[in-house]
Amino acid sequence: MARRIVVVVxxxxxxHSARAFADGxxxxxxxxxxxxxxxxxxxxxxxRILEGLDExxxxxxxxxxITVGPAEAVDALRRAFQLGATTAIHVxxxxxxxxxxxxxxxxxAAAVRKVAADGPIDLVLAGMAALDGLGSVVPALLAxxxxxxxxxxxxxxxxxxxxxxxxxxVDGATEVLEAPLPAVVSVNDHINRPRFPNFxxxxxxxxxxxTTWTLADLGVDAAEVGEAGARTRVLSxxxxxxxxxxxxxxxxxxxxEALVEFLVRRGLV
Amino acid sequence: xTRHISVVLLDDVTGALRGPDLELLTVARTLGPVRxxxxxxxxxxxxxxxxTYGVADVVHLDVDGEPHLTGVAAAALAPxxxxxxxLLARATFANKEVLARLAHLTGAGLLIDAARVGEHDGLVAGxxxxxxxxxxxxxxxxxxxxxxxxxxxAVRPVPADAPADPVVRAVALDAAAAEAAAGxxxxxxxxxxxxxxxxxxxxxxxxVVVAGGRGTLGxxxxxxxxxxxxxxxxxxxxxAVDEGWIDHxxxxxxxxxxxxxxxxxxxxxxxxxxxxxxxxxxxxxxAVNSDPECPIFEICDFAVVGDLATVLPQAAAxxxxxxx
Numbered sequence: 001m002a003r004r005i006v007v008v009v010x011x012x013x014x015x016h017s018a019r020a021f022a023d024g025x026x027x028x029x030x031x032x033x034x035x036x037x038x039x040x041x042x043x044x045x046x047x048r049i050l051e052g053l054d055e056x057x058x059x060x061x062x063x064x065x066i067t068v069g070p071a072e073a074v075d076a077l078r079r080a081f082q083l084g085a086t087t088a089i090h091v092x093x094x095x096x097x098x099x100x101x102x103x104x105x106x107x108x109a110a111a112v113r114k115v116a117a118d119g120p121i122d123l124v125l126a127g128m129a130a131l132d133g134l135g136s137v138v139p140a141l142l143a144x145x146x147x148x149x150x151x152x153x154x155x156x157x158x159x160x161x162x163x164x165x166x167x168x169x170v171d172g173a174t175e176v177l178e179a180p181l182p183a184v185v186s187v188n189d190h191i192n193r194p195r196f197p198n199f200x201x202x203x204x205x206x207x208x209x210x211t212t213w214t215l216a217d218l219g220v221d222a223a224e225v226g227e228a229g230a231r232t233r234v235l236s237x238x239x240x241x242x243x244x245x246x247x248x249x250x251x252x253x254x255x256x257e258a259l260v261e262f263l264v265r266r267g268l269v
Numbered sequence: 270x271t272r273h274i275s276v277v278l279l280d281d282v283t284g285a286l287r288g289p290d291l292e293l294l295t296v297a298r299t300l301g302p303v304r305x306x307x308x309x310x311x312x313x314x315x316x317x318x319x320x321t322y323g324v325a326d327v328v329h330l331d332v333d334g335e336p337h338l339t340g341v342a343a344a345a346l347a348p349x350x351x352x353x354x355x356l357l358a359r360a361t362f363a364n365k366e367v368l369a370r371l372a373h374l375t376g377a378g379l380l381i382d383a384a385r386v387g388e389h390d391g392l393v394a395g396x397x398x399x400x401x402x403x404x405x406x407x408x409x410x411x412x413x414x415x416x417x418x419x420x421x422x423a424v425r426p427v428p429a430d431a432p433a434d435p436v437v438r439a440v441a442l443d444a445a446a447a448e449a450a451a452g453x454x455x456x457x458x459x460x461x462x463x464x465x466x467x468x469x470x471x472x473x474x475x476x477v478v479v480a481g482g483r484g485t486l487g488x489x490x491x492x493x494x495x496x497x498x499x500x501x502x503x504x505x506x507x508x509a510v511d512e513g514w515i516d517h518x519x520x521x522x523x524x525x526x527x528x529x530x531x532x533x534x535x536x537x538x539x540x541x542x543x544x545x546x547x548x549x550x551x552x553x554x555x556a557v558n559s560d561p562e563c564p565i566f567e568i569c570d571f572a573v574v575g576d577l578a579t580v581l582p583q584a585a586a587x588x589x590x591x592x593x
Contacts, residue, residue, distance in 0.1 A: 038524065101379055102372060128524065135381040136362065137369035140339060144373035149453040150339060153362060165457070170362045172471070172518055175337070176457040183453075189524045231378030235389060235407040240398065246566060251575025256583025259534075259555065260591070262571045266553060268477075268532050269499070269588060 002060035003053065003159075004121045005046040008108050008142065009039040009065055009080055010130045011073035034072070035079035040194040041187050042125035045157060047084035048192060049123075062086050064115050068096060068107045074210055081205035082197035088208065089115070093215040098227030101137050107225055108138070109145035110218035116182075123164065126186040128153050139186035149179030155190040272413050274326075275301035276350060278358040278367075282311040286318040289474045291426035293357045293419060294322040296386045298429060300355050300393060304328060305435075306346065308336040316435050323429025331439045334447025335456050337363070343370035344450035345442040350375065353414055355393050357386070360418040361473070368416040378410035380417045384529060384550065385424075393417070398529075398550040420529050421474035462518055472502040472519060477532045480504030480521055480548070484537020484558060484577055487514045491581035492536055498585035504528065506544050522547035536577040540565025557581065 011034050046063045053061060065080040067073050068091040077088040091111050099107065112124055124146070129136040136153075143150030151157075154166035164185060165178045197205070215222050223229055249258040263269045275297040279290045286294075297303045305311075305319055306328040319327055330336070330345045346367065350356060356371070358364040360382045372379040383395030389407075393415035396407045410417075442450070472478065479501045481492035489503070496503050504521040505514070521528055523546040533551035538544060540556070540563055548554070554569040557577045566572045573580050 101369070101381075135365070137365050137379065137381060140366040140369040141373055143452075144370055147452075150366075151454065152339075152366060169517060171473075172462050174458075174460045174462065176459075177454055178457050179452075179454045231372075231376070231412045232380060232408045232410050235394065235409055237404060237406045240405050243568065243570060246569050246572050248561075248566070248572045248574065250561075251573055251580055254583075255557070255573040255575040255580040256585070257587050259557070259571065259573055259580065259584045260587040262555065263532070263588075264591075266570075268553060269591070 001053075001161075002057045003049055003123070004062050004119060005049065005064070005123045005125060006112055006115055006121050007039075007042045007046050007063060007065045007080065007085065007125045008112070008138075009043070009067050009076050009127070010036040011067055011069045011076035012036045012130055035076040036127055036130045038127035038129055038189055039076070039080075040083060040127075041189055041191055042127055042185075043080050043083040043085055044192045044194040045187055046123075046125055049159060050084075064089065064121075066091065066108060066111045066115070068092075068099075068104055068111070070097070077210050078205050081208050082201050083194060084201070088210045090210050090212045091214075091218065092212055093222070095215055095222035095226045095228070098230055099225050100230040100232050101135055101141055102231060103225035103229050105138050105141035105145050106229075107215070107218065107220060108142050110220045111213060112142070112146060114213070114218055120182070122181050123159070124148065124182065124184045126184065128186050128188040139184055143184035146184065149183040150185075151177050151179055151183055152186040154185055154187045157185060157187060157191060272352055272354040273301045274304050274353045276304045276306060276353045276356045278346070278356065278364065279305055279307040279311075279315075280359050280361065280364075282307040282315040283309050284312055285314040287474070288426060288470075288476075289359050289421045291318065291322065292421065292424050293359065294319075294324060295424050295426050296419060297355070297357050298323060300386075300388065302326070304349065304353070306330055306349055308332060308342070308345070311435075311437060316437070319435045320432050321428045322426075323431055323433045324435055325433040327435045327437045329437055329439045331441045332447055333442065333444040335451065337456055337459060338451050338454055339363070339366045339370050340450040340452045340454065341442070341447050342367045343374060344446060345440070346371060347374055349440055350414060355415045355417065358418050359474075360420045364418050368418060372416055375414055376412060377414035377416050378412040380408055380410060380415070382420050382527075383417050383423065384420045386417060386419055395419075422476055422529055422531060462516070469496065470500070470502045472504055472521070472528065473526050475502030475528070476530050477501035477534075478504045478521070478528055478530045478548075478551075479534045479536065480506070480538060481509060481515070481536050481577075482506035482538035482544070483508045483512075484539075485509065485514065486537075487512065488578070489515055491578055491585075494585045495534065495536075495581045495588075498588040499532075499534075501532075501534075502530075504533075504548070506538055506541070535565055535569075536581055538565055539563045540568065
């Protein structure tokens with residue numbers, strides 16, 4: 001059967017640029033370095049699900065990526081295009097600035113509902129966490145907002161007709177969970193290895209249209225999101241103070257003893 | 270009734286209470302009268318500890334269903350929060366999602382993985398380290414009820430000045446309510462992983478962690494030796510896990526276990542961003558690596574340039590000699 005899959009993604013500040021150039025990857029352009037790395041996995045998973053369909057089904061299928069964020073967040077959608085997304089939606093509204101987890105989930109949920117109003121969706125996929133905040137709670141909040149079953153932190157996902165089954169390793173246990181579709185599924189980085197986009201996709205991603213929705217388009221009250229709707233307030237945010245310069249001991253036979261001497265000096269043993 | 274109760278979700282009450290739960294009780298006491306809740310009936314040992322920590326009000330959430338499902342756990346907890354100003358829970362993946370679901374149900378504000386908890390102008394405040402440990406953020410919850418997951422080692426556990434006599438009451442969630450709260454999700458199976466060498470503390474909550482990476486070349490013997498001399502938990506990089514040298518549960522990193530021990534010792538670990546994101550908020554960082562150029566040396570307090578196969582056993586022997 002044809003599948004309509006929504007993938008919610010996040011644009012994150014480029015705090016891991018070193019990783020972007022590792023693993024023999026070609027250097028990414030400035031326009032595509034900022035999709036949350038863990039969000040490549042749900043896009044890849046959606047692409048694989050479509051690849052498992054026959055050609056006619058695939059022609060009817062769609063991968064819709066949605067992001068909520070300021071103007072530059074469109075870069076995350078461009079990257080998702082490179083990885084194989086077919087449609088992209090950017091929820092951008094000044095009133096969203098300062099959203100907490102709940103506000104972000106509300107805006108995402110409204111966008112997913114609007115996509116679903118055009119035609120039924122089978123699955124909402126998400127990454128397991130954003131590498132900037134690592135809260136990991138937006139997928140669970142999104143499921144609650146949408147009133148859909150949640151299957152989170154999946155290391156394996158199987159779709160069998162109208163049922164999704166996931167396997168996950170959390171908190172020292174392996175769990176298998178099942179739910180009827182449509183469901184919200186977040187996936188971790190063990191589920192697949194995202195492919196390198198080919199040149200054709202990279203070129204095509206530059207010019208594919210991105211739909212932009214405002215809160216008004218979504219029918220979301222601006223007072224419920226952003227700073228206005230936030231249930232938490234940041235008092236202060238500061239770069240971590242620099243550590244004292246590292247003490248380096250070059251081992252010439254007493255490295256282990258020097259290590260212990262350091263621990264003693266710091267009162268750690 | 271004004272909200273004033275400080276509720277603690279205890280993860281494990283079937284044996285003696287462990288460090289992280291005692292830490293939560295210690296924090297909770299500073300925010301209001303404490304109510305301890307758990308999904309199991311507390312053992313005699315657990316009750317004794319609760320008494321020592323000054324907790325009189327103990328709730329057994331008696332669920333006729335599967336409390337490992339997020340929706341079910343949240344539905345069971347909601348009724349014990351009607352007079353609460355705060356709910357504190359350990360920073361496990363399951364708890365984060367349960368608190369998220371509760372935030373949706375109650376309209377409460379949510380702080381995930383606070384490393385310190387306190388008050389600011391009468392509001393519950395949490396301090397955390399984000400962006401791979403590079404930024405410190407202080408936030409307050411502005412709603413009447415605050416939901417927080419709290420990292421291990423946030424405080425040192427301290428018994429109360431005045432002990433209490435705990436009384437346990439059951440709050441039930443019946444089968445129909447549990448079924449409805451599951452929201453269509455079914456737990457097909459749940460297999461707890463064996464904890465080999467159970468004398469070591471669990472990684473997520475250990476105050477000292479010794480971790481090994483590619484530089485161990487697959488031999489975790491020296492890492493284990495030093496860990497045992499320190500009473501530490503064992504961690505590993507994703508590389509070491511992918512090589513099959515050590516169990517998946519030992520993986521420290523952004524998608525593995527995120528740790529904040531008082532002392533982290535990394536051996537044969539270069540310090541890839543993925544790993545650093547999971548340990549960079551540790552208080553004191555020590556690294557042993559034969560490569561003087563490895564990135565982990567840039568974020569550590571003490572570095573030994575040398576072969577971990579000789580440095581670690583020597584350190585372990587020196588520690589044992591001190592305590593002998």
